[in-house]
Amino acid sequence: MRDAPKxxxxxxxxxxxxxxxxxxxxxGLARGAGHWLRRNAAVLLVYGFLLIAxxxxxSLPSVPAxxxxxxxxxxxxxxxxxxxxxxxxxVTLQEVVLGFLLAVLAGIPLGVLIVSSRFLERLLYPxxxxxxxxxxxxxxxxxxxxxGFGPTSKVTLAxxxxxxxxVINTVVGMAQTPPEMIHLMRSLGASGLQTFTKVRLxxxxxxxxxxxxxxxxxxxVGAVVGEFIASNSGLGYFLLIANNAFDAPLxxxxxxxxxxxxxxxxxxxxxxxxxxxxxxxxxxxxGVRPGAGV
Amino acid sequence: MKLAPAGPAPARSASNRTPFxxxxxxxxxxxxxxxxxxxxxxxxxxxxxxxxxCAIVGPSGCGKSTLLMLTAGLYHPSAGQVVIDGRxxxxxxxxxxxxxxxxxxxxxxxxxxxxxxxxxxxRLPRSEFEGRARSLLRLVGLAGFEGAYPEQLSIGxxxxxxxxxxxxxxxxxxxxxxxxxxxDLLTREKLGLDLLRxxxxxxxxxxxxxxxxxxAVLLSDEVVVLGPRPGRILRRLExxxxxxxxxxxxxxxxxxxxxxxxxxxxxxxxxxx
Ligand SMILES: Nc1ncnc2c1ncn2[C@@H]1O[C@H](COP(=O)(O)OP(=O)(O)OP(=O)(O)O)[C@@H](O)[C@H]1O
Ligand SMILES: [Mg+2]
Numbered sequence: 175m176r177d178a179p180k181x182x183x184x185x186x187x188x189x190x191x192x193x194x195x196x197x198x199x200x201x202g203l204a205r206g207a208g209h210w211l212r213r214n215a216a217v218l219l220v221y222g223f224l225l226i227a228x229x230x231x232x233s234l235p236s237v238p239a240x241x242x243x244x245x246x247x248x249x250x251x252x253x254x255x256x257x258x259x260x261x262x263x264x265v266t267l268q269e270v271v272l273g274f275l276l277a278v279l280a281g282i283p284l285g286v287l288i289v290s291s292r293f294l295e296r297l298l299y300p301x302x303x304x305x306x307x308x309x310x311x312x313x314x315x316x317x318x319x320x321x322g323f324g325p326t327s328k329v330t331l332a333x334x335x336x337x338x339x340x341v342i343n344t345v346v347g348m349a350q351t352p353p354e355m356i357h358l359m360r361s362l363g364a365s366g367l368q369t370f371t372k373v374r375l376x377x378x379x380x381x382x383x384x385x386x387x388x389x390x391x392x393x394x395v396g397a398v399v400g401e402f403i404a405s406n407s408g409l410g411y412f413l414l415i416a417n418n419a420f421d422a423p424l425x426x427x428x429x430x431x432x433x434x435x436x437x438x439x440x441x442x443x444x445x446x447x448x449x450x451x452x453x454x455x456x457x458x459x460x461g462v463r464p465g466a467g468v
Numbered sequence: 469m470k471l472a473p474a475g476p477a478p479a480r481s482a483s484n485r486t487p488f489x490x491x492x493x494x495x496x497x498x499x500x501x502x503x504x505x506x507x508x509x510x511x512x513x514x515x516x517x518x519x520x521x522c523a524i525v526g527p528s529g530c531g532k533s534t535l536l537m538l539t540a541g542l543y544h545p546s547a548g549q550v551v552i553d554g555r556x557x558x559x560x561x562x563x564x565x566x567x568x569x570x571x572x573x574x575x576x577x578x579x580x581x582x583x584x585x586x587x588x589x590x591r592l593p594r595s596e597f598e599g600r601a602r603s604l605l606r607l608v609g610l611a612g613f614e615g616a617y618p619e620q621l622s623i624g625x626x627x628x629x630x631x632x633x634x635x636x637x638x639x640x641x642x643x644x645x646x647x648x649x650x651x652d653l654l655t656r657e658k659l660g661l662d663l664l665r666x667x668x669x670x671x672x673x674x675x676x677x678x679x680x681x682x683x684a685v686l687l688s689d690e691v692v693v694l695g696p697r698p699g700r701i702l703r704r705l706e707x708x709x710x711x712x713x714x715x716x717x718x719x720x721x722x723x724x725x726x727x728x729x730x731x732x733x734x735x736x737x738x739x740x741x
Binding site: 355360361362364372373452 | 570
């Protein structure tokens with residue numbers, strides 16, 4: 175029983191101090207980096223090993239470069255003409271970020287609407303599920319007809335793909351607040367808006383951020399699929415070009431770049447989460463603690 | 469304040485015996501489906517004097533929580549009415565503090581910020597109430613934990629924070645729904661006696677729902693015994709156990725007599741056995 179003594183004057187029990195300490199640590203960039211290296215040494219080692227293995231296999235004379243180019247070949251190819259890669263990356267990034275932001279702007283209010291009204295739930299849920307179930311490849315031609323070859327159709331596709339997880343996670347998050355808490359707020363004379371801003375929205379935030387993380391990666395998929403179908407710029411388009419030219423090293427380079435961009439965007443969201451969420455909610459983003467009231 | 473406008477003010481005598489909370493033939497029916505209804509409370513009538521600690525015991529599902537919700541004005545009764553200090557309740561009203569079985573602390577707020585939630589919601593001057601919040605926390609042995617987050621507290625400590633939150637805005641009525649049901653027996657009695665100290669310091673009318681007959685007798689001035697659903701009052705007992713109550717009160721002969729009496733009422737209604 176970690177209970178406080180009956181009357182406790184002065185500082186909190188050392189145990190409370192200890193737990194607080196564990197939660198936030200790490201000052202100074204250098205120390206942080208050193209800490210990070212030590213913690214991830216094993217992971218880095220595994221990746222390093224795989225890269226070396228790939229290099230060896232890729233360099234074998236029996237493995238032609240158009241089947242599996244080695245990492246060094248890919249790097250060479252990419253370094254030869256980085257300007258195009260940067261240009262197409264920026265196009266794709268712009269589509270992804272715009273589509274994602276639109277998905278956030280639409281997804282959260284949609285989630286809130288679904289939670290707040292049975293009628294809207296029955297109206298909107300099937301629609302969203304249906305939209306999500308349509309293969310995006312099938313949607314792309316229609317969007318191109320509507321919005322043309324330019325980035326607008328890709329932004330729309332990214333937006334459509336990313337909205338679903340944000341809506342669903344907002345709904346799940348909003349349901350986190352137990353009914354008693356809403357009763358308690360009402361008994362204090364709280365307005366619906368007060369209950370929403372002071373309790374429900376904040377309680378939902380970790381889940382909403384979970385939705386963002388899925389959403390941003392899906393936005394990338396949506397944008398690239400769009401570029402693949404009909405486009406004159408962007409990494410998806412460039413991928414097609416490389417493919418048609420049988421330029422395997424470039425093809426691999428673009429695929430790797432796409433993954434790296436996705437990872438970067440994912441961690442940007444994670445960083446944002448760290449900055450925005452109050453401390454006790456942060457660690458919970460990945461897992462719900464049992465027995466926690468709200 | 470969502471009470472009906474005051475009628476002719478009932479004379480409040482200095483004596484504690486004027487009814488403060490009156491339940492007037494209170495019935496509550498829930499709609500289960502379109503054509504199935506469930507009678508949860510059946511013409512409950514009773515009155516509780518100001519500053520009195522009234523314990524409500526009854527079997528599960530007999531409508532105890534419903535009774536508290538009606539008193540807080542969160543639900544509307546199907547028949548009858550709740551009258552507070554002479555004025556009928558017609559909606560949530562100022563002056564209620566609530567504690568539930570779950571502590572319902574907001575994980576992202578510190579202990580102090582949690583306690584100050586009612587002050588914030590009601591837009592009361594924080595400067596005035598912060599001192600009160602701190603002194604309440606001190607009274608329940610949580611001095612030094614103001615800046616801690618709920619996740620850093622034990623269950624018993626969390627529940628105490630919840631009680632401070634219910635008291636911070638100085639409500640006239642404290643509604644508690646099995647507040648100590650999730651803590652162990654030892655902590656439970658300690659928390660109960662903490663609560664008595666708090667209400668001695670800041671006199672409050674208390675409606676306290678519990679499953680534990682012993683807890684009801686240890687803490688209350690009066691016990692209302694509800695029968696199985698639909699809840700109606702089986703008995704009301706004045707609790708003459710001497711004050712101040714301590715853990716030693718449990719060995720008082722009157723304690724056992726009262727416990728037996730309540731058990732007897734349940735038995736007669738076929739709840740036990
Ligand atoms: N919102 C609701 N809608 C429909 N029925 C309800 C609702 N709330 C309570 N009931 C029903 O009313 C009855 C009384 O419920 P209540 O929660 O008041 O009982 P209780 O005495 O507090 O029980 P417990 O001791 O188990 O908490 C129960 O049968 C329950 O099913
Ligand atoms: Mg109950």
